[in-house]
Amino acid sequence: MAYGDRRGTRKDPSEYGAIDMMGLGLASALGIAVATFFDLTTSDDTSALLLFNRWLTTATDALGLGSLPLYGVVLILMGVGALSVIYLQPVTLRGAFAQGFGVLAAITTIAPADLGGAMPEPVTGDLPTLESLPMDQLEWDDPVS
Secondary structure, three states: OOOOOOOOOOOOHHHOOHHHHHHHHHHHHHHHHHHHHHHHHHHHHHOHHHHHHHHHHHHHHHOOOOOOOHHHHHHHHHHHHHHHHHHHOOOOHHHHHHHHHHHHHHHHOOOOOOOOOOOOOOOOOOOOOOOOOOHHHOOOOOOOO
C-alpha cells in the first residue's frame, strides 16, 4: 500500500465536514508539536523555536502586551499547522501529520543558523601583487617527467 492511501470509506476533499477538518487540523498540529520537540532536543541553544520566541517577545513587548511565554509560541505554531490543512488539503490523518511536520520545517528555514556579528573585511594591503611574485625565477621549459 502506498503512503497516504486510504482504507475504508472514500471521500472527495469537497465532502469533508467540520469534524473531518478538525481531525486533520489536530493531526497537523500534533505534527508541529513533535517537530518542535525534535527541534528543541537536537538544537539546544540554537533552536529556531527559541529564536521565534525572542522575535515574538520583542514584538509583543513593543505592542505593550508583555512577553510571550515559550508555550505560547508553540501554540501559535500549532495553530498555523492546524490552519494549513485548509490550504494544503491532506486526505489522511497520516498525511496531515506529515504536512504539519513539513510546515514547521519550512517555517524554521527562515531562522538564521548563526546570529553572530558580520564577518570582518579582508585586509587588502597584505596581499601580494602580481609583480611581486617570483615568476621570472621559474623554469618553464623543464620536462614534466
